[in-house]
Amino acid sequence: MNDSFTTKHSKTMPVSRFIFFSSKRRSTDAFNLLKRCHPSRRVQTCNYSKSSGYSNGKTRIHPVIPVETRAPRSWGAYVIPAAILGFAGLAAFVHYNDERRAILKGQGSKSGGNTVRGPTIGGPFTLIDTKNQIVTEQDFHGKWVLLYFGYTSSPDVGPEQVRIIAKAVDILESKYHNEILPVFVTIDPQRDTAAQLRAYLREFDSRILGLTGPVSAIRQMAQEYRIFFKKIEEEGDDYLVESSHNMYLLNPKLEVARCFGVEYNAEELSEAITKELRSTPS
Amino acid sequence: MALEAYASRNADTVHADVLSEARQACYKARDAFYACLEKESNKTPTEIASVGLLYPSDCKGSRADFVKHCRASWVKHFDRQYCRNQRVQRLLDDKDSRRGPLTLPQPYTFKPPS
Numbered sequence A: 001m002n003d004s005f006t007t008k009h010s011k012t013m014p015v016s017r018f019i020f021f022s023s024k025r026r027s028t029d030a031f032n033l034l035k036r037c038h039p040s041r042r043v044q045t046c047n048y049s050k051s052s053g054y055s056n057g058k059t060r061i062h063p064v065i066p067v068e069t070r071a072p073r074s075w076g077a078y079v080i081p082a083a084i085l086g087f088a089g090l091a092a093f094v095h096y097n098d099e100r101r102a103i104l105k106g107q108g109s110k111s112g113g114n115t116v117r118g119p120t121i122g123g124p125f126t127l128i129d130t131k132n133q134i135v136t137e138q139d140f141h142g143k144w145v146l147l148y149f150g151y152t153s154s155p156d157v158g159p160e161q162v163r164i165i166a167k168a169v170d171i172l173e174s175k176y177h178n179e180i181l182p183v184f185v186t187i188d189p190q191r192d193t194a195a196q197l198r199a200y201l202r203e204f205d206s207r208i209l210g211l212t213g214p215v216s217a218i219r220q221m222a223q224e225y226r227i228f229f230k231k232i233e234e235e236g237d238d239y240l241v242e243s244s245h246n247m248y249l250l251n252p253k254l255e256v257a258r259c260f261g262v263e264y265n266a267e268e269l270s271e272a273i274t275k276e277l278r279s280t281p282s
Numbered sequence B: 001m002a003l004e005a006y007a008s009r010n011a012d013t014v015h016a017d018v019l020s021e022a023r024q025a026c027y028k029a030r031d032a033f034y035a036c037l038e039k040e041s042n043k044t045p046t047e048i049a050s051v052g053l054l055y056p057s058d059c060k061g062s063r064a065d066f067v068k069h070c071r072a073s074w075v076k077h078f079d080r081q082y083c084r085n086q087r088v089q090r091l092l093d094d095k096d097s098r099r100g101p102l103t104l105p106q107p108y109t110f111k112p113p114s
Helices: A002-021 A027-053 A057-101 A157-176 A194-202 A215-224 A266-279 B002-009 B020-039 B057-069 B072-098
Strands: A126-129 A134-136 A145-150 A181-186 A209-212 A229-235 A238-243 A247-250 A256-260
Touching: A126 A215, A145 A157, A157 A181, A157 A266, A181 A194, A181 A215, A194 A209, A229 B072, A238 B072, A247 A266, A256 A266, B020 B057, B020 B072, B057 B072
Parallel strands: A145 A181, A181 A209
Antiparallel strands: A126 A134, A126 A209, A145 A247, A229 A238, A247 A256
16 A cells, blocks of 8 residues: 555656656656656556565455556646647647748749749750751840740641741731740651751741750750650651640740630730730830 | 750751641541441451551551551551540449439338328
């Protein structure tokens, strides 16, 4: 009986001490206390049961039960303050983080928020145009460029997109008086030679600049511009190229301003381009 | 440099079957073939086209025309597209014929038992 009292005492003492400390320290202290209590309790019970094991069984059973029923309660008493502390710590951390990241009103980022927020698309490239001259990205400096990655052997989507580009350039020039350079980069350099590109693009618009090159250069440019392309249905020399049909609008600083998918027709495209041209003061 | 080598190597081969004229001819043949399919849709399809499309033997002529004017990969592409559209159409049509307009139970006023 005496021992049971002492065990109870040793439980309540650490608990009260813990609550006293809880306002200042973290829950690690509680866990240390908890850890310290456990072995001591185990030692106590071990010793106790061992020592009284030789006496009659009644006295052995009797103290075991109170210890067990007491165990969950004290364990629970440790957990709740620990949880509260942990939650308070987390809230403090989140609040601190918010304050650190806060952008005061009126001082937002200088890019206005609707330009490219994702990975920086674009990069240097060196390709050949339809006149077999080398073209690099420096040639696009200072001009607005509408960049399309396609291939001449596309059954329906490719020609449709190029037609839309040609028409949009026409609308831009006639209605909005904006100059823009359309560029068609082939993702099928194996079959699309410079002559092929010339013959193909001539039927749409003579202003479209066609670019091709060795496979490695094309692949590097496609990687920089995040273009996916893959040969499918390959039967020797006859294959289709699956690609993400995206048109990129590059501003004169060679940054990607916008990206257009296949859902844009010529009028919408020209309108959107004009909006971009007007919104950027460069 | 690699670029000059590339430029000099594949100089002048122009695949004319993807230029505008050939494309238009291909589209025309394709439309003719699919129109034939539509027209003869009540006949059982016996011939194999490609990628799982079947067509009745009456359309053999337009099929030969189609295959002649278009590249093989284009033929497969158009066939696949046609199958996809057919499936969507079938879904839309079936829904109408199988179930009529759903009749919801008429709202009734609950009369408290009194």
